[in-house]
Amino acid sequence: MSEPNDEGKKQRAWKSLQDAGLVEIAMEEFPERISEAKRTVIGRLNELMQAQNRMEERQSLAHSLGALKNLETTLRSDVSSSRKK
Amino acid sequence: MNSSPLNVATAANWPPEIGQFVTFKSMDTLKTGYVKLVQWGLVWRDIVLEDGRVIPEHKIIGCPETPVGWRNAQDVSQEEREAAEERLVTMSQAGLDPRDREQAFWAELNQYLAYTYLRFKDTGVENKDIDAMQNLREGRR
Numbered sequence: 001m002s003e004p005n006d007e008g009k010k011q012r013a014w015k016s017l018q019d020a021g022l023v024e025i026a027m028e029e030f031p032e033r034i035s036e037a038k039r040t041v042i043g044r045l046n047e048l049m050q051a052q053n054r055m056e057e058r059q060s061l062a063h064s065l066g067a068l069k070n071l072e073t074t075l076r077s078d079v080s081s082s083r084k085k
Numbered sequence: 086m087n088s089s090p091l092n093v094a095t096a097a098n099w100p101p102e103i104g105q106f107v108t109f110k111s112m113d114t115l116k117t118g119y120v121k122l123v124q125w126g127l128v129w130r131d132i133v134l135e136d137g138r139v140i141p142e143h144k145i146i147g148c149p150e151t152p153v154g155w156r157n158a159q160d161v162s163q164e165e166r167e168a169a170e171e172r173l174v175t176m177s178q179a180g181l182d183p184r185d186r187e188q189a190f191w192a193e194l195n196q197y198l199a200y201t202y203l204r205f206k207d208t209g210v211e212n213k214d215i216d217a218m219q220n221l222r223e224g225r226r
Contacts, residue, residue: 009157010151010152010154010155010157011151011152013128013152013155013157013158013203014151014152014155016202016203016206017199017202020202022195022198022199022202023141023143023199024144024195025194025195025198027184027186027191030194030198033198034198037198037201037202040202040205040206041201041205043205044205056163060163060166060167063166063167063170064166064170064201067170067171067173067174068201070174070177070178071173071174071177071194074177074178075177
């Protein structure tokens with residue numbers, strides 16, 4: 001059974017995703033969405049670099065950043081090659 | 086409660102059962118299929134159809150308007166997140182076409198980006214607040 005606050009949080013999450021256009025992303029928007037996510041991860045990493053701790057979270061963020069960079073490269077080249085066709 | 090009787094009934098019957106015939110929105114059209122599997126992603130459930138198509142639960146006709154039992158981003162473990170990232174990278178490097186809607190790559194990528202958004206912008210919980218909560222848990226002030 002979920003708590004009322006928990007349900008409220010989930011409804012806010014749903015609204016937040018709808019407002020951000022992340023419930024269903026159009027294909028042509030994926031590269032930009034990935035870039036946004038990457039910028040957010042970099043921002044958080046920068047915050048942690050000043051904190052001198054939270055190594056586990058830093059490593060986790062570094063992993064996410066690597067995955068996002070990889071996806072960004074693949075999808076950007078994929079979208080641009082499909083536009084040329 | 087604000088829920089109408091229809092919403093209550095729908096939420097009580099959610100998610101669909103294996104073998105159930107479902108209708109879902111795809112772009113501007115309606116499509117159908119039989120449920121093979123209901124599986125959790127990083128945020129919401131994905132409905133896998135018998136022919137392999139993967140449909141986010143909120144695209145299925147009859148899904149409650151507000152999410153039922155969605156996961157909190159903070160509840161996703163590091164191992165699970167990294168496994169999802171590995172799968173995405175593998176699929177992209179394998180040359181899967183992410184334009185194929187209703188396929189696993191599209192579904193996972195969409196869900197991962199939604200999760201990443203919630204992970205850092207979790208409905209008004211700022212990073213500083215998360216830090217403060219972490220410090221309290223770790224006994225620091």
